[in-house]
Amino acid sequence: MNRTESLPMVALRGMTILPEMVAHFDISRERSIEAVQEAMASNQKIFLLTQKDVEVENPGEADLYRVGTVATVKQIIKLPKQILRVLVSAEERAVLNTIEFADPYLRANITIPEESDPDIAGEINREAMTRGLRDLYLDYAARMPKITKDMVNQIKEITELKKMVNQVAANMPLDYRELQEILEELDFDRRYELISFKLVNEMQIMNIRDEIQMKVKERVDKHQREYILREQLKLIREELGEDTTISDAEEFAQKAEVLDAPDEVKEKLKKEISRFKNSMQSPAEASVIRTYIETMLEMPWNKRAEDFTDIAYAKELLEAEHYGLEEVKERVLEFLAVRALTKKGDSPILCLVGPPGTGKTSIARSLAKALKKPYVRISLGGVRDEAEIRGHRKTYVGAMPGRIANGIKSAGVKNPLLLLDEIDKVSTDYKGDTFSALLEVLDSEQNNRFRDHYLEVPVDLSEVTFVTTANSLQTIPRPLLDRMEVIEVSSYTENEKLHIATEHLIPKQLERHGLTKEQLTISKGVIWKIAQNYTKEAGVRQMEREIGNICRKAAREIYEHDKKRVQVTERNIEKYLGKEKYTYQMANAEDEVGIVRGLAWTSVGGDTLQIEVNVMPGKGEIILTGQLGDVMKESAQAGISYIRSISSKYKVAEDFFEKHDIHIHIPEGAVPKDGPSAGITMATAMLSAITDKKVRADLAMTGEITLRGRVLPIGGLKEKLLAAKNAGIRTVLVPRENKKDVDELSSEITKGLEIIPVSQMEEVLKIALMRTRRKKDGN
Structure with a gap:
């Protein structure tokens, strides 16, 4: 006969407890803890019901299954973080009628159906069902490591069919939904059939799994774990008829098919994809081929960007x-x-x-x-x-x-x-x-x-x-x-540097250092000063660094001293950048013997070279100092040969070169110097020293010399002229063949310079050497 009771209730998440099952579970919800404590305060009876959705925090009747289990609370253990571990012994099924109240704990009105003995005709049938279920479970347990020997021995000792059904159901490691299905089956015969079906079904699944594993083991080496997993997945899908995915090789083939590329590329890809399919036994080779195929597929063979020609x-x-x-x-x-x-x-x-x-x-x-x-x-x-x-x-x-x-x-x-x-x-x-x-x-x-x-x-x-x-x-x-x-792309003039600094570099550095035009102003004179005395370059990189240096120091002043405005001028530039780093070697104040100003091109723009020559009694040797390269040494040799060939014109004694040494020196000996543009400069300096004639101090020259005195063209003319202008030179001699380069230069560079084209050394000497001879006594 069915009976009705009112018991405290605990809603279980992800867990179903069957009759004759001893189990423990953890609870943390306040209502569940109150329900267990209420049960312990009365007769230790509690109703355990499973939630349909484990995510629901406060379940109502609609969120719960209808059939649960009445259990006796055996033990409560308090765990950290207000968690209780409850040990229960399940006794019988019960059906939820209504939830009487939900605060402070759930209390349920339940009906406990009376379970009569199974209506099975004949003792033989009963024994057959008992043995059949036992044998099924023992076969199942032998292949399930989760089922312990104690469980198996316990099942072996059971002779009563009803108890056997309950124990088997309680000791099957199934999902809580499947256990709930068994719990809700109130009819004993159908419950017996359901348990038997699930055991047979699980056995068949394990047989199929073992068969798949055997097939995979025959195909691959035991160490290729990744490949084993792939094959297992493939065979499982084949057995279930759900082979909806495609392999990497098929994916590559599909991409190659739609790739916009020449036929030659597609043909090569097909061959490599075919090789990739056959290289599964060698992971190293497969990895190399995979990388190649992916690279080929990523190349934009026929993909173009449209030309924009505005x-x-x-x-x-x-x-x-x-x-x-x-x-x-x-x-x-x-x-x-x-x-x-x-x-x-x-x-x-x-x-x-x-x-x-x-x-x-x-x-x-x-x-x-x-x-x-x-x-x-x-x-x-x-x-x-x-x-x-x-x-x-x-x-x-x-x-x-x-x-x-x-x-x-x-x-x-x-x-x-x-x-x-x-x-x-x-x-x-x-x-x-x-x-x-x-x-x-x-x-x-x-x-x-x-x-x-x-x-x-x-x-x-x-x-x-x-x-x-x-x-x-x-x-x-x-x-x-x-x-x-x-x-x-030639060097920038000072004027160009000024514009670049004003229009590009200063706004860029102000933004980079968090400053505004109102907070920091840099005068044009400061830019000129930086270009001439703090940097020595053809471009503007170092200038940008120096402007950044000013910005950093100004930012510190504004931040530390709460200044509203910082002005950098020529008067206070040393406060921000220190002493001047570079000074131009200005033109000599007086005309001198054996000193000529040459022009050179360097990686940081143009520069002037002062070539000095001394003549002294000796044995006719030529001494070259100042780290001169091979080209400049050869230019000096060519220059002395030319001078010797014209020495009679300048009334030089025939034995002069046998009784005198000539020393050619270019200052800054630590700096290597080379290049085909100092020939006429060295020749002029040597002839000036030999003939004791002065050379114009306001004159600079550049060009190579031949043995016959021809003046050869040179490069880097723009940089050289800028260097001459910065040094205060007024007249510059350039090879006649470079006149076309002079014509292309802007007036900003040539303004204030007298540029004289020369083609022969005679023209150079005529312009450079003073006509008056210096007196021997130095007066």
Whole structure:
């Protein structure tokens, strides 16, 4: 007969307790703790009911299953963080009628159905069912490590069918939902069938699992754990008919099918994917092939960026970002105009050559902005391995594509702007000739089928806009130089530096240091001072550093002393930058014998060289000091030969050169000096010392000399003229063949200079040497 009771109730999460099960669980919810304490205060009886959703914190009737278990609380253990561990012994099923109240704990009105003995005809049938269930459970337990020997022995000793069903159900390690299904089956016969079915079902699952494991074990080596897992997953899906996923090889094949690439590339990919499928037994080989396939799929074979050829936009951008550099800007705009008219992707390779800090790299970046194309910078400084350009062959460990192919891949299009920075710093050694590798890259006639050793298929570079930069053309081989269009980026004049500092550098540094124009003002005189006395460079990098130095010190003043405004002028510049670091060697005040001012080009712009010559009694030796290079030594030899050939014109004694030593010296002996532009300067200084004639102090000269006295052209004329102007020189002698270079210079450079072109040494001597002879007594 059914009976009704009212008991404290605990809602269990993720757990179902069956009759005749001894179990423990932890509770932390206030209502559950109150319910257990209420049970302990009365008859220790409690109703345990499982939640449908474990996430619900305060379950109502709708959140709970209807059938639960009446249990006796055996033990309570207090754990940290207000958690109780409760040990219960489950006794019988009960059905929830209503929840009487929910505060301070859940109390349930339940009905406990009466369980009659199983209605089984005949003792033989009962025994058969008991033995059958026992045998099923023992087979199941033998293959389940979770079931202990004590449980097995306990089941073996049971002879009563009803108790057997309850014990088997209580000792099956099933999910709480499946246990709930068994708990809710009130009819004994159907419960027996349900338990038997679940045991048989679990056994079949284990048989299929073992069969799959045996098949996998036959296929693969026991150490290939990753491969075993893949095969297990594959076979499980095949057995269940749910093979909806695709393997890596199939995924690669699908991507290759839709890849926009030449047929040659697709054919190569198909072969590699086929090899990848057959290389599963060798993880090392499979990894190499996988990397290659992924690289090939990431290359933008036929993906292009649209050309943007708005010349007005490009001109505005270049003017905003760069001051001066007119020749470079003109060439860039011409390039865009031709591109807009022809609609063709191929373009000349521009090589920007000039001293450091003159804006070569930033010009390339601005060109990329003007074209609205991806910009990739590849630094070639110090690259000496040919594989850096052409890539490594796949057979090498750690093989990878070359820098060119990697640059194209990172750009994501086949026609980016690729800047090859510092191309003159490439070196060559036993690992290959890097310059030769660059020949194929920068040759517009053959780079449409550039072969990277790693990719093994031609890469079309004909649509790439290449821009290269270099500080000097001396180290670039002639064949490579022949493939590039050289644009000179010369030194900045002081006026250009002033504009660059005012319009670009000062606003940039103010923003970087958190200052405003109102807080810090730097006068134009300070910029002139920095350019002349605190920096010695062709570009503006050091000038930017000095401006940053001023900003840092001004920021400290404003922060520490709460100043509203800081003004930096020529009067207080030493407070911020210290004493002057450089001074120009100004023109001599008086005309002197054997001292001539020459002009030189250096990596930081132009400079003046004072060449001094002394003649003394001796044995006809020529002494050269001041760390002169081979070229300057040869120029001195050529100069003395020329002087000896014309000595009779200047009434020099025939035995003069046999009885006198000539000492040629260029001050600053610690600084190496070389270059083909000091020949006429040394010859003039030597003839002045030999003939005892003074040389004009306001005169400087540059040019190389031949044995017959011809004056040869030189380079770096703009920098040399700037150096002469800064030194206070008024007259400059230049080779006649350089007159075209003088005509191209702006009036800002030539203003105040008398530039005289000369073609013969006689013209030089006529202008340089004073006509009056110095008296022997020095008066």
